[in-house]
Amino acid sequence: MTTPSRTQLTASTCCYCGVGCGVLIEHDGETILGVSGDPEHPANYGKLCSKGSTLHLTGDLDARALYPELRLGKGLARSRTSWDSALDHAASIFAETIREHGPDSVAFYISGQLLTEDYYAFNKLARALVGTNNIDSNSRLCMSSAVVGYKRSLGADAPPCNYEDIELSDCLLIAGSNMAYAHPVLFRRLEEAKARRPEMKIIVVDPRRTDTCDLADLHLAILPGTDVALFHGILHLLLWEGWIDRRYIDAHTEGFDALKSLVRDYTPAAVADICGISQADLLQAAELIGKAPSFLSLWCMGLNQSSSGSAKNSALINLHLATGQIGKPGAGPFSLTGQPNAMGGRETGSLANLLPGHREAGNAAHRAEVAGYWGVDSLPESSGLTAVELFESVRSGQIKALWIACSNPAQSLPDQSKVHEALRSCPFVVVQEAFATTETCAYADLLLPAASWGEKEGSVTNSERRITHVRRAVPAPAEARPDWAITCDFARRLEHHLRPGLPSLFDFDSPESLFEEYKQLTRERDLDLSGLSYAILDEQGPQQWPFPTGVSTGSPRLYGDGRFATDSGRAQFVSEAYQAPRDKREARYPLSLLTGRLRDQWHGMSRTGTAARLFSHAPEAQLSLHPDELRRRHLNSGDLVAARSRRGSLILPVVADAAIRPGQAWLPMHWGDRFLKGLGSNVLTQPAFDPLSKQPELKLSTIEVSKVELPWQLFALVEGDVQHRLSQLRPLFDGFAFASLTLTGRERPALQIRAASVVAPEADLLAQIDALLDLDHGPVLAYDDPRRTVGKRVRIEDGRITALRLAGETMARDWLKSLWQEGKADAELRRWLLAPRSTPPGAVAEQQPQKTLCNCLNVSEQAICAGIARGLNLDGLKNELKCGTSCGSCVPEIKRLLATQPVAVNA
Ligand SMILES: Nc1nc2c(c(=O)[nH]1)N[C@H]1C(S)=C(S)[C@@H](COP(=O)(O)OP(=O)(O)OC[C@H]3O[C@@H](n4cnc5c(=O)[nH]c(N)nc54)[C@H](O)[C@@H]3O)O[C@H]1N2
Numbered sequence: 001m002t003t004p005s006r007t008q009l010t011a012s013t014c015c016y017c018g019v020g021c022g023v024l025i026e027h028d029g030e031t032i033l034g035v036s037g038d039p040e041h042p043a044n045y046g047k048l049c050s051k052g053s054t055l056h057l058t059g060d061l062d063a064r065a066l067y068p069e070l071r072l073g074k075g076l077a078r079s080r081t082s083w084d085s086a087l088d089h090a091a092s093i094f095a096e097t098i099r100e101h102g103p104d105s106v107a108f109y110i111s112g113q114l115l116t117e118d119y120y121a122f123n124k125l126a127r128a129l130v131g132t133n134n135i136d137s138n139s140r141l142c143m144s145s146a147v148v149g150y151k152r153s154l155g156a157d158a159p160p161c162n163y164e165d166i167e168l169s170d171c172l173l174i175a176g177s178n179m180a181y182a183h184p185v186l187f188r189r190l191e192e193a194k195a196r197r198p199e200m201k202i203i204v205v206d207p208r209r210t211d212t213c214d215l216a217d218l219h220l221a222i223l224p225g226t227d228v229a230l231f232h233g234i235l236h237l238l239l240w241e242g243w244i245d246r247r248y249i250d251a252h253t254e255g256f257d258a259l260k261s262l263v264r265d266y267t268p269a270a271v272a273d274i275c276g277i278s279q280a281d282l283l284q285a286a287e288l289i290g291k292a293p294s295f296l297s298l299w300c301m302g303l304n305q306s307s308s309g310s311a312k313n314s315a316l317i318n319l320h321l322a323t324g325q326i327g328k329p330g331a332g333p334f335s336l337t338g339q340p341n342a343m344g345g346r347e348t349g350s351l352a353n354l355l356p357g358h359r360e361a362g363n364a365a366h367r368a369e370v371a372g373y374w375g376v377d378s379l380p381e382s383s384g385l386t387a388v389e390l391f392e393s394v395r396s397g398q399i400k401a402l403w404i405a406c407s408n409p410a411q412s413l414p415d416q417s418k419v420h421e422a423l424r425s426c427p428f429v430v431v432q433e434a435f436a437t438t439e440t441c442a443y444a445d446l447l448l449p450a451a452s453w454g455e456k457e458g459s460v461t462n463s464e465r466r467i468t469h470v471r472r473a474v475p476a477p478a479e480a481r482p483d484w485a486i487t488c489d490f491a492r493r494l495e496h497h498l499r500p501g502l503p504s505l506f507d508f509d510s511p512e513s514l515f516e517e518y519k520q521l522t523r524e525r526d527l528d529l530s531g532l533s534y535a536i537l538d539e540q541g542p543q544q545w546p547f548p549t550g551v552s553t554g555s556p557r558l559y560g561d562g563r564f565a566t567d568s569g570r571a572q573f574v575s576e577a578y579q580a581p582r583d584k585r586e587a588r589y590p591l592s593l594l595t596g597r598l599r600d601q602w603h604g605m606s607r608t609g610t611a612a613r614l615f616s617h618a619p620e621a622q623l624s625l626h627p628d629e630l631r632r633r634h635l636n637s638g639d640l641v642a643a644r645s646r647r648g649s650l651i652l653p654v655v656a657d658a659a660i661r662p663g664q665a666w667l668p669m670h671w672g673d674r675f676l677k678g679l680g681s682n683v684l685t686q687p688a689f690d691p692l693s694k695q696p697e698l699k700l701s702t703i704e705v706s707k708v709e710l711p712w713q714l715f716a717l718v719e720g721d722v723q724h725r726l727s728q729l730r731p732l733f734d735g736f737a738f739a740s741l742t743l744t745g746r747e748r749p750a751l752q753i754r755a756a757s758v759v760a761p762e763a764d765l766l767a768q769i770d771a772l773l774d775l776d777h778g779p780v781l782a783y784d785d786p787r788r789t790v791g792k793r794v795r796i797e798d799g800r801i802t803a804l805r806l807a808g809e810t811m812a813r814d815w816l817k818s819l820w821q822e823g824k825a826d827a828e829l830r831r832w833l834l835a836p837r838s839t840p841p842g843a844v845a846e847q848q849p850q851k852t853l854c855n856c857l858n859v860s861e862q863a864i865c866a867g868i869a870r871g872l873n874l875d876g877l878k879n880e881l882k883c884g885t886s887c888g889s890c891v892p893e894i895k896r897l898l899a900t901q902p903v904a905v906n907a
C-alpha cells in the first residue's frame, strides 16, 4: 500500500510563450496537482495568464504518446516496441540512407519549444555526426526575419532591451503583435505601467483592431504587408521635421545617406495611400516617436511572417538608429519571441544556416572553430534546407529519412496539401512527440514518446535574453523520455554505424553535462554565457546574457556605449524599398486572409486542446469578415462558407466582425485537421518566403468566400473520455463536407461535433457514430422520422443528459445543449423527443456559441453585457461578477465591451 505523499512545490517555467514566466508546480512526486506564478521570477513576479494558470488541467494522458511505436511497412498500423529496438531500427535506417544517398538525404526538423540542451544535442548530431546542415526548426516560421534584422542592422542576433524598458518607455510602437493574446503577462505589465504614467504613448500597427489596441493612443490599421512603406514614411517625416539625432547617426552608424535618398520618395501622401491610413495619423505617429524622450518598439509575427520580413525588421530598426533610441532605458528595438525557447535555438545554432554561439554555417572559420571544439575533422559546407524548402525536398524525394521533434508540421506549415503529400511519400518519418494526437503523428513510421512540461530538466532563454533553469517536478508517464536523452541515445547508436571504434561525441549523462559543453562555445561571442552554470541559476535566479566568466550578474541592456557587433563597430542603416505582398488580390481572390492567435489556444492545440475550458473563449473554428463583406455575399453570421485560396479550400462557419477591415478576413491559425476537417487553416496559406530569412508569408494570402448549401446537418455531444472519442470519431467524418470537433463544458468535459453534407450519410455510418457516442445501447431515447431524414438520440442517466445526437436538422441544438449544461432532463424533453415535429419547445433560432470571457471565474460575455446594461463599470463588474480579477487576460475585452455596449441611462 502506498502512503499519501506530501505536496511539494517545484519552481520551473511555463512551456508556452516567450515571456518565459516562472511557475511553481504543485505535485506529490507523481502527479501535477496545481500551478501558480513564481513570485520571485523577474519575468512575471507571480502573474500567469489564462494559459499558464491552467497548465495543470492540460495534458490528458489519453492524448499522450506513452510507448515507442513502430510501423513495419507503409499501410500497416504501428505497434508498440521497446526503446532498444526502436532506436536500433532508426539508427540502421539512417545509417543505410546516409551510406547510399549521402548525409544530405536525411533531415531534422526541430522546435523552439525544445530546451537548450535538447537543441544542442540535435545540432551536434546533425552537423558533427551525420554531417549535414539539414537541420531547421519551426523558428523559421517564427523568428528568422528578426534574426536577419538584428544581424544586418546591429551585427548580432541580440534583442538589446529588457522587460523593464517596456515599463520605462515614453513611447511604444507595437507593430504586428497582439500582445494582449500572445504575450499576456507582459501586456499586464504594460497596462500597469500606463495606468501609473498615463502620459506614456502607445501606437499599435495592426490591420485588425485587436485587444492590444485597448491600450493604444493611436491605432494604425495599415493594409496588410505595407509596414516597410509605413516605417519609411515615418522616417521621411522625422527627417523633414528635424526629429532625428544627427550626432548619434554620425558617431555610431553607417549608411544613412543612402537611406535618406531612398525615403525621399516616401511622402506622406504616397505612404498614406499605400498603407490605407490618413496622413494625419501618419504625422501623429511620426510626432509621437520624434518627440518622445524614449522610444521602444515591440514586434512579432505581423512583421516577421512576411515575404518582406527582413525588410520590415530593418526598416523598423532604422527608426531607432536615426533617433538614437537604443541602448538606454526605455528605448530600443525589442522583438517579442514567440516560443518559450526560440532564443535558445538561435543561441545553439539550430537553424540550417547557423552554428552554436551565434556562428554561421556558411563561414569557414566558424565551422573550423566548432569542428575543433567537437573533435571532428570538419563540418558540412553545403547549405542546409530551411523549413519550407526542406518539406519540398521531402516531397520531391530528395530527403528520404526525416526526424521531427516537438513540432507539428502537418498543421503549422503553409500549403498543407503539399506538406501532407510530402509526409505521406517520405520513406522513413520519425516523430519525437509528447502527444500522440497530432496530425504529424499520423505519418510517423516511428513514434518516440517524449517527456513534456513538468517532466524534464534543462534551460530556456526568454525574449529578454534571460536564462531560467527548467526543473522537473514529476516523472514522465509510462515510457516517455526527455528529448536530450532520446537524441543522445539515438546518436550513440548511429555512431556504431558511422564512427565505429571512435570515442563517443555523445557521452552525456544529464542535461547539465550538455549545458557545460555548450556554454564554452559561447565564450567571447556576443552572447557569452560561459560564466553561467545550473548552480548559479539556482543560487541567484534567472540571468540575462551576456554573462561571461568572472561576472556576477548578467547584462540588462546592450549597446549602451554605441558600439555594435559589426566589423566596424557601427550599426548599419539598411535601405530597401517597399515591395507589395506576393499573393495579389484580384477578382477571383478579392480578400486578404490574415491568420494568427487566439487568447486561450496554443498552436496545433495538442496540449490546450485537452482542456475543455480553454475552448470557451473561442468555441470553434470561424472565419471572420467585416459585416459589409457578409452583406455583399448575402451571408449571415453562422452560415457555412467555402474559403478558397490558390492552394486549397476549407468549409467552416463565417462570422461578422467589425474589428476587421472590409477586403480582409481573419482565421485563427490553431485549427488543424483533427479539429476541423480539411487539413485546417494552413490549407489556404502560401509557401512564398522572404529571400533572406526564408520565413514564409503565413500572415497573408488571398482568398474568396462563398456560401455552401449543406442542408443535411448533424450535431452531437458526449460527456467523458473525450480524447479517445475524438480520435475514434474524427475519421468517420472524412466523408462529410464540413466537420468541426471541439471540446466544451467545464466540470464535465464533453466532445461536441458539428457536421454537414449535401445528403444524409449511409445509415451504417450513422450507426457507427452512434456507437462511439454511447447512443446505441442503454438508457437512450430515440426518434427517427418515417422517411429517416431526421433523427434524434438522447442518453439520459440519473436524470441528466450525458450524450445526444441530432441528425438531418439541428434546430434544437442550443436548447439541448443548455439542458445538458444545466443537468436537466424534464418531461418537455421527453415529449419533444418522441414527437415527429422537431421544432424544440420555445425554440430560438440557432445562436452563435456562447463565449466565456473570463475563463478563471467562468463569466460569460452575456453576463458581462447584462452587467454593463445595468450600469456597472469595470470595478462594478469585477466586484459583482468577479470577472477579470484573477489572471486579467479578459480585461481588455471587457473594456472594449464597456466602450461599445449600450448602458442603462439612470433617471
Ligand atoms: N495565445 C497564444 N499565445 C501565443 C502563441 C499561441 O499559439 N497562442 N504562440 C506564441 C508564438 S510561437 C508566437 S510566434 C507569438 C505570436 O504573437 P503575435 O505575432 O503577437 O500573434 P499573431 O496573432 O500571430 O499575429 C499578430 C498580429 O499580426 C497582425 N498582422 C497580420 N498581418 C500584418 C501586417 O502585414 N502588418 C502588421 N503590422 N501586422 C499584421 C495580425 O492581425 C495579428 O493581430 O505568440 C506566442 N504566444
Ligand SMILES: Nc1nc2c(c(=O)[nH]1)N[C@H]1C(S)=C(S)[C@@H](COP(=O)(O)OP(=O)(O)OC[C@H]3O[C@@H](n4cnc5c(=O)[nH]c(N)nc54)[C@H](O)[C@@H]3O)O[C@H]1N2
Residues within 6 Å of the ligand: 111, 113, 138, 139, 141, 142, 301, 305, 338, 339, 405, 406, 407, 408, 409, 411, 412, 413, 414, 432, 433, 434, 435, 438, 450, 451, 452, 453, 483, 595, 596, 597, 602, 603, 604, 605, 606, 607, 669, 681, 682, 685, 698, 699
Ligand atoms: N497560418 C499560420 N500558421 C502558423 C503561424 C501563423 O501565425 N499563422 N505561426 C507559425 C509559428 S510562429 C509557429 S512558432 C509555428 C508553431 O507550429 P508547431 O511547431 O507545429 O507548434 P506546436 O503545435 O506547438 O508543436 C509543438 C509540438 O511539440 C509537442 N511537444 C510539447 N512538448 C514537447 C516536448 O517536451 N518534447 C517533444 N518532443 N514534443 C513536445 C506538442 O505536443 C506539439 O505537437 O506555427 C506556425 N504556423
Ligand code: SF4
Residues within 6 Å of the ligand: 014, 015, 016, 017, 018, 019, 020, 021, 044, 047, 048, 049, 050, 051, 052, 053, 182, 183, 184, 185, 186
Ligand atoms: S504569458 Fe502566459 S503563456 Fe506566456 S509564459 Fe507567461 S503564463 Fe505562459
Ligand SMILES: [Mo]
Residues within 6 Å of the ligand: 141, 142, 143, 338, 339
Ligand atoms: Mo512562433
